[in-house]
Amino acid sequence: MARKRQKRPECPNCGLTLRTDDNYCARCGQENHTHKIPVRHFIVDLLGGLFNFDTKLLRTLRDLFWPPGLATRNYNENKRARYVPPLRLYLFTSLVYFLAIAWLPEPPDDPSKSNSGMRFTAGADSTTDLLTDLASQGRLTDAVIDSVLKAGGDEPTVLSRNLLRSAMHLEAGGGGALDEYTSALRENFAKVMFVLLPLFALLLKLVHWRWKLYYTEHLVFALHYHTLFFLLLLMAAAVTGLLWSAFEVPFELTALAIGLGIGALMRMMRTVYGRPWGVTILKSLIMLMAYSILVAVGFAAAAVGTIALS
Numbered sequence: 001m002a003r004k005r006q007k008r009p010e011c012p013n014c015g016l017t018l019r020t021d022d023n024y025c026a027r028c029g030q031e032n033h034t035h036k037i038p039v040r041h042f043i044v045d046l047l048g049g050l051f052n053f054d055t056k057l058l059r060t061l062r063d064l065f066w067p068p069g070l071a072t073r074n075y076n077e078n079k080r081a082r083y084v085p086p087l088r089l090y091l092f093t094s095l096v097y098f099l100a101i102a103w104l105p106e107p108p109d110d111p112s113k114s115n116s117g118m119r120f121t122a123g124a125d126s127t128t129d130l131l132t133d134l135a136s137q138g139r140l141t142d143a144v145i146d147s148v149l150k151a152g153g154d155e156p157t158v159l160s161r162n163l164l165r166s167a168m169h170l171e172a173g174g175g176g177a178l179d180e181y182t183s184a185l186r187e188n189f190a191k192v193m194f195v196l197l198p199l200f201a202l203l204l205k206l207v208h209w210r211w212k213l214y215y216t217e218h219l220v221f222a223l224h225y226h227t228l229f230f231l232l233l234l235m236a237a238a239v240t241g242l243l244w245s246a247f248e249v250p251f252e253l254t255a256l257a258i259g260l261g262i263g264a265l266m267r268m269m270r271t272v273y274g275r276p277w278g279v280t281i282l283k284s285l286i287m288l289m290a291y292s293i294l295v296a297v298g299f300a301a302a303a304v305g306t307i308a309l310s
Contacts, residue, residue: 053220062082064191064228068264069271072224074215076272086223089199090230097230098190101237112209122210185306196291207283208273228264232257255282262288 010017011025011032018025022032060083063071077082197219204218236257266284270277 014031044283056082060089061231064224064231067267067271068226068228069221069268072221072268075220075224085222086227090227093227093230094190094193097234097237098186102235103184148194169178185302187301188306189299192302193226193295196294196298197226199294200226200287200291203287207286211273221268225265225268228268229261232261232264 007020007022011028011030013029014025016025018032024031051200060071063074071083075086131270136196186268187305201215201219204221205213205215208218232271236253240253262284266280267289269275269284269287270280275283284303
């Protein structure tokens, strides 16, 4: 980091004698400069220690986006010192993304498509209102739930009972309960995405099974691609939220971000694996179809699990 250093003749951490041109201690690795530094240097050091907030981050983001896959290819070729470690970058980006979408304002839904809350379609509105009242009074028993499910043509199971009971409790709790559910679902889906990421790397290994590559090389690709995708979604959410809060323009950019993400996958696979465009597009489509199924199943599991545990 470019700044004037005030060096010491010995390491204050372990006591090793240092030369005037030593920037780090050869024994313990501590940087050789006094702790008495200006506030701005202290803040930069703090950010650098937590997130590698220096030229590494800028270089990583540059090579992550253009051309997509350059950072992955260089990292797998052992040119690693110039980049932020992929796992650290992914964790930081995903954390920022899920925090941002919870904080950024969203344009209101189309009134013609909105409804007053979560409603379980098990019968007439009067039935739903009755179930909501019973839930608010703590009298929504299994016998009542089973009778409603059977009336709707469904066979009662542990899962269906829990879903209906949770749905009615959310309905009885009003907007606050639904907000709590949405927040819990967002948190659980972030965990699901972290679990799905190694499966994405496994899919990459399967579609490139003839290549003599380690699984960890595909995992670096998966970490970089998910980081890029989250950054695209974050930028789309930020622009959408700012346009709404500043000008009340209900402009949705998520679809554009997803389209760019699909294109980025194809370009990354071309850059990293170096196959012809025809083969690259075919493998990319196989990846997208398989992974879309996994994401859909993961989201459904997060939704069901969040309701069942609420």
